[in-house]
Amino acid sequence: MLLLGLESSCDDCSAAVVEETPAGPLLRSMIRRSQDELHGPYGGVVPELAARDHLLNLGGVTAEALAQAGVQLKDLDRVAVTQGPGLVGSLLTTFSASKALAWRAGLPWVGVHHLLGHLNAARFGAPDLEFPALVILVSGGHTHLYRAESWTHLELLQKTRDDAAGEAFDKTARMLNLGYPGGPIVDRCAQRAETAAKLFTPPKFRDGKPSWSFSGLKTAMKLRIASDPGLDVAGPEDPRVQSLCRSLNETVASWLLKPLPDYAQAHRARSLVISGGVACNSELRSQAAKVAKRLGLRLAIPEPRLCTDNGAMIASAGALLPLPESPWSTNADSDLKL
Ligand code: KG4
Numbered sequence: 001m002l003l004l005g006l007e008s009s010c011d012d013c014s015a016a017v018v019e020e021t022p023a024g025p026l027l028r029s030m031i032r033r034s035q036d037e038l039h040g041p042y043g044g045v046v047p048e049l050a051a052r053d054h055l056l057n058l059g060g061v062t063a064e065a066l067a068q069a070g071v072q073l074k075d076l077d078r079v080a081v082t083q084g085p086g087l088v089g090s091l092l093t094t095f096s097a098s099k100a101l102a103w104r105a106g107l108p109w110v111g112v113h114h115l116l117g118h119l120n121a122a123r124f125g126a127p128d129l130e131f132p133a134l135v136i137l138v139s140g141g142h143t144h145l146y147r148a149e150s151w152t153h154l155e156l157l158q159k160t161r162d163d164a165a166g167e168a169f170d171k172t173a174r175m176l177n178l179g180y181p182g183g184p185i186v187d188r189c190a191q192r193a194e195t196a197a198k199l200f201t202p203p204k205f206r207d208g209k210p211s212w213s214f215s216g217l218k219t220a221m222k223l224r225i226a227s228d229p230g231l232d233v234a235g236p237e238d239p240r241v242q243s244l245c246r247s248l249n250e251t252v253a254s255w256l257l258k259p260l261p262d263y264a265q266a267h268r269a270r271s272l273v274i275s276g277g278v279a280c281n282s283e284l285r286s287q288a289a290k291v292a293k294r295l296g297l298r299l300a301i302p303e304p305r306l307c308t309d310n311g312a313m314i315a316s317a318g319a320l321l322p323l324p325e326s327p328w329s330t331n332a333d334s335d336l337k338l
């Protein structure tokens with residue numbers, strides 16, 4: 001089965017051609033148009049600008065993906081698109097365009113939950129993954145831990161009470177005037193640190209409910225930066241900045257992985273999947289490898305370009321989903337539930 005996957009739920013506009021084979025999905029092409037320059041001056045995504053830019057880019061991105069794969073619309077068997085959750089304007093642009101495209105070309109069409117997409121990014125490298133799996137989906141908008149029974153069934157185990165982990169990276173980079181988007185910059189800076197990192201203290205929850213929280217980490221970081229005059233403008237070459245970035249890397253990685261031993265045992269998990277933009281993080285990837293080995297779990301973290309939002313993961317999930325009965329009356333949903 002040959003699919004076109006389209007994704008623009010936030011600030012990236014991406015199209016990919018994926019071939020679903022008996023051995024799993026094969027990536028035939030993937031194009032991504034980033035909006036980093038557009039949102040950089042604001043230090044975060046401006047929803048209205050994002051939607052307008054998708055409108056300008058979507059046609060070109062799609063044509064490029066088809067051309068790079070050497071296929072035409074008529075060769076496709078299915079169009080898959082992100083249905084939600086996400087920024088409503090960003091979602092609607094590509095959602096509506098994908099329906100028009102599929103209808104015009106007479107192609108089957110399917111809407112995909114964004115988080116199911118992130119999970120299915122792992123199918124490219126680990127199509128034979130064994131279930132049940134523990135799945136950490138961690139990005140600028142989500143920090144959720146699921147139990148997956150299959151590639152299309154997720155059951156929530158715990159999530160953040162406030163900010164997503166990616167937010168801690170983006171805001172730290174902003175407070176240190178390092179640039180946008182923060183995650184990759186903080187990560188690169190952390191890898192240059194020579195001094196050992198000092199971990200931030202994990203939050204304690206009075207109700208004892210298993211969850212994460214990252215808003216306090218942002219505040220702790222703010223206080224830490226304010227306590228060291230000039231740190232906010234010292235830049236990425238400064239060893240103090242590098243050490244602080246390393247602290248953030250190590251803190252976030254250790255917090256994210258901490259609940260795994262308990263869940264792995266309780267759910268008799270066989271695998272661990274980590275996906276979403278923050279799964280690009282070098283420290284998280286290396287700590288996860290050690291934790292998975294210790295727990296006897298098979299680890300599946302997609303390659304970095306498949307961890308961040310992309311059309312390939314949507315096609316990968318879309319290949320496994322049943323087609324909707326009345327596709328043309330389906331709507332995008334910024335708060336789509338799993
Ligand atoms: O999945 P994604 O592309 O979009 C959302 O659905 O949010 O994730 C973007 C998030 C941003 O917060 C970005 O700073 C973070 O992923 N990110 C990273 C790294 N690369 C991207 N965070 C930490 N380390 C990285 N290397």
Ligand code: ZN
Nearest residue numbers: 139276277309
């Ligand atoms: Zn995402």
